[in-house]
Amino acid sequence: MRGNGGPRRPSNIENLDPRPRLGCRRALLLQGPNGPFFARLAKDLKRGGTSVTKVNFNVADSMFYRGPDVISFRDSMDKWPERLREIMVEEQIDAVFLFGDQRPIHLAATKLARELGIAIWVFEEGYLRPDFVTCERNGVNGNSELPRDPEHYRTRAPMLPEPDPVTPVGNTFWQHTTWTILASVGKTFGWFRYPRYVHHRRTDAFYGAFCYTRGAFRKLRYRITERGVVDGVIARNDGKYFVLPLQVYCDAQLQHSDFPSMPAMIEHVVATFAAAAPADSMLVVKHHPHDMPFRDYKGLLRQLAAQHGLGDRVVYIHDTHLPTLLKHARGVVTMNSTVGPSALFHHTPVKVLGRATYDIAGMTSQKPLAEFFQDPGQVDGELFDAYTHWLKVANQVNGSFYRRVNPETASGLPPTLFDRVGETADVAEGTASAALVGFVHDRGAG
Structure with a gap:
């Protein structure tokens, strides 16, 4: 109350x-x-x-x-x-x-x-x-x-x-994509009808066409190059890896955190993982599917892994079956993604770095991130069920x-x-x- x-x-x-x-x-x-x-x-x-x-x-x-x-x-x-x-x-x-x-x-x-x-x-x-x-x-x-x-x-x-x-x-x-494309084309070619309007994110059709074409090629490339990667991670590190699900670079949820950008959050998590996580653990960074046309953090993650001496303990993936990845993870670290409740559904411990409605003691970890990497704790399944029941009604x-x-x-x-x-x-x-x-x-x- x-x-x-x-x-x-x-x-x-x-x-x-x-x-x-x-x-x-x-x-x-x-x-x-x-x-x-x-x-x-x-x-x-x-x-x-x-x-x-x-x-x-x-x-x-x-x-x-x-x-x-x-x-x-x-x-x-x-x-x-x-x-x-x-x-x-x-x-x-x-x-x-x-x-x-x-x-x-x-x-x-x-x-x-x-x-x-x-x-x-x-x-x-x-x-x-x-x-x-x-x-x-x-x-x-x-x-x-x-x-x-x-x-x-x-x-x-x-x-x-x-x-x-x-x-x-x-x-x-496809419905979502269709409406988004129509909106982008309308704002690009009809800008003169609302000449003073400034959108909260970049939406012009030419930029969008370039990005989505790039995203299609990235999707195809990663589908080939990442084949079997997640299966290998699970086979060798079942219950020993942490998942970091990324959010779209311009997600409004950033305003409900203390991070100025997604790269800033990535740098914080990787540095803390390197300093505190058990030596036999891995960090699996999951790219957001809607952000594939706009951002790629492969270079950043390679640089951070080298800087902190992590070698191949940081894995960057794109398309995968998320429930399978979550079920076998030791824990999930998120800014405030809806992947959090999905992980809780599978009884996988969650650490929230921003502010989220589901960041509740007993349901998510309230420890500092370094301590979470050392001991993620347990999920109160009954509390999570009560929370989701409340949401579905309220x-x-x-x-x-x-x-x-x-x-x-x-x-x-x-x-x-x-x-x-x-x-x-x-x-x-x-x-x-x-x-x-x-x-x-x-x-x-x-």
């Missing part, structure tokens, strides 16, 4: 279903994921009687969302807070929806929404992959209000209802941003998510997570 006397709770807490409900009458949609997801989400909101206003910031936004409810913002970013305030007041907005809370556009929006008492709903890729997306009140990842107290999950998760049945999402790689929604999973809604998300659409957003009573804390607290007291 949070500090300052704990969360405020709705008076009718016994009737509260803790699953997230998008209650609002006048919604403001900002930037969504590449593709038509936000346009489909708007249809679900409107179907329930909610008035929707959408702000577009670039041509890609305009490609995927059109209509009379659109406001095009073409000024520079320093004018955005003032214009946003005007929109929120004039349209009487009571809830704002956005994808990712670390984009500059969204940082300004969440700050102003809190000032005006407007509900904030943040969508993000799922904490649990691959069949979920995250829908959380007020913030996600490092900004999430999920409790970090292990006793919270041990004692209260058993009181929750069973999670809804899960429909498998399947592989969405903020993990079965679905995808890139494919409609549930045919009953335009967005493909479960219909229960929209049960309270058209009702006033209940901001004064705190976040959905806080309401859930109160729900189980009162049930336990009764």
Whole structure:
């Protein structure tokens, strides 16, 4: 439970279903994921009687969302807070929806929404992959209000209802890729329609074409050169190697750590491994599949291995069956990747270097990294099960941003998510997570 006397709770807490409900009458949609997801989400909101206003910031936004409810913002970013305030007041907005809370556009929006008492709903890729997306009140990842107290999950998760049945999402790689390419082409050739827009990462189509062509050749090369490497590592070092899963070089999760870049984290981990890990252990560095077109750390890792006298104890891999790699590892070191929960699922100890919702005592190691390399400890499997149960009820929604999973809604998300659409957003009573804390607290007291 949070500090300052704990969360405020709705008076009718016994009737509260803790699953997230998008209650609002006048919604403001900002930037969504590449593709038509936000346009489909708007249809679900409107179907329930909610008035929707959408702000577009670039041509890609305009490609995927059109209509009379659109406001095009073409000024520079320093004018955005003032214009946003005007929109929120004039349209009487009571809830704002956005994808990712670390984009500059969204940082300004969440700050102003809190000032005006407007509900904030943040969508993000799922904490649990691959069949979920995250829908959380007020913030996600490092900004999430999920409790970090292990006793919270041990004692209260058993009181929750069973999670809804899960429909498998399947592989969405090609849908995701298609929307990303269309967005890149739109922003590149339609830049003059939004000449002051600056994206939070490089997205021009020419750069993308070069990178993805390079990535295709890298993928082919590593598929050939790395054949049998992981099998060999497992055969010779079963239970003696640590895995370092890398994240995309421009991952917003970097902002939830003390590292300025991915290479800085790599240097820290390799140096600590060299100084503290047992002499018979190995470090397997796993490249992120989506980062193959953009970054390659082979040269850096070769240099670091030579600098620290590690020889062939550092192995760099790309395409591999991750569950197999995790099951046989002694431990996993991560900044805050979703590989962390995957490792915990296989009862492999995890050390988090950044800030993550799953970095909870008993579930992940709280030791310094050097001590973790010497003795990773054990995973409390029951605590992890309680944590994942809580997530599936509180903020993990079965679905995808890139494919409609549930045919009953335009967005493909479960219909229960929209049960309270058209009702006033209940901001004064705190976040959905806080309401859930109160729900189980009162049930336990009764």
